[in-house]
Amino acid sequence: MSHRFTTSTSASAAPRWRASATALQLAAALVAQAPATALVGVGALALAPAAYAQRGPAVAQPQIDRLEVTSDADLAPGAELELRLFGTPRGNASVRISGAKPINVVLKESPAGSGEYVAYYTVKRADGLAVGQAVRATLRRGKLATVANYSVPAVAGAGTPPPAAGLRIDSFTAAPVTRLLPGTELVVTAQGMPRARGSFEIGGLASDIPMREVRPGVYEGRYTLRREDRITAASPVVASLRSGNQVVRANLAQPLVGDTTAPTVVNLAPRESERVPPGVVYVSGNFEDRRGTGVDPRSVRLALNGRDVTGDTQITAQSFSYRGQLPPGAYTAQLVARDGAGNELRRDWRFDVGAAPAVLDVQLTGPVGDVVDGRNPVVIRGRTAPGATVQARVTGLLQVAGPIGLEQELLNQTLTADGAGNFTVQFQPAGAPGSRYDVHVVSRRDGRSDEARLRLTQR
Incomplete structure (x- = not known):
């Protein structure tokens, strides 16, 4: 797009921009030191080899290499002129066209330091632009200035130029x-x-x-x-x-910011190692990509135990949410996503679907008064979670003779609780009256454990 000035007398240093078609070349490019007949392009601009310098500090004299003027409709009212002056960088450029009403245009160096000064001007009916009118370009730098004189050229017919082929x-x-x-x-x-x-x-x-x-x-x-x-x-x-x-x-397809950090996922549901009831299960989470380019929703993939469920998942740049009927069992969720810069997020986590685990709460029942007679086997009954694994160990501090005691392991057994959680532990006492027997039972199920102890005395 081009920018234009909305006044016929002078141009603002911060011009307004608007759309316009690009240009049939009106004016030629002239080297300031070349003779007036050295024309480049279309038109008949003449350069008067006049230049002056104001007094000032000893700095380099600015130079004007050439002035280019193009138009989208010749000199007709409403036509947009594009003025480009090429010369010494970091100066202040202006152009004055001596029409029926003089036109003053300030050109802006773009980009800074390039030595190329640009401005746009829309021809008004009151301007009365005509072939042969004087055009004066001025380039100032510090207190020094250079002036190059041109004239408005004749053009080969008015009107909008034909569309350009291959514009892309x-x-x-x-x-x-x-x-x-x-x-x-x-x-x-x-x-x-x-x-x-x-x-x-x-x-x-x-x-x-x-x-x-x-x-x-x-x-x-x-x-x-x-x-x-x-x-x-x-x-x-x-x-x-x-x-x-x-x-x-x-x-622009790429992000402006050079993003090298992968996004993260928070607020996962179910949480790591969480057990949820069977039936409808929600698997969800929120994306975070602080100061990054944000997650590309098209890149998100979600799988449960290797089964792709992306098509049944609601996905945005901020979150994902899957809702499905999951049978009881252990599940591993795999999430993959990328941000706009291609940084990849991978997150795996486990959860279980099923009834809440039974309470282990080991309970032991021994002989009345926790006393054994030493002649008959001792039977201890216990209760815990159905199907739990039970580890039973019995150690005795046996009285052998007088004050002398002997510590001995009498039982070390692993068994399984029945469907009601019941189990039985049995051992034979091996000491004299006064011996002591310690019973230690540990119950385990679903990664949880509980224990109970019982102390018996032989009479």
């Missing part, structure tokens, strides 16, 4: 940055048809930012973020190429 944008990329902070320079590059007029815009921030053709068919644009700018990694960026009355656009 082959690619549109941006140099990634680490943070979008004030002072950060954004650099974008478009490749397409040569000799078009390029521009780009940042959604909600700036539009019609010029792109310079740095090589045939390669256009480069720059924008430096200001303190008041509000921009995110997801802000749309669009490039435009114009030629004649045609325009093509391309969206």
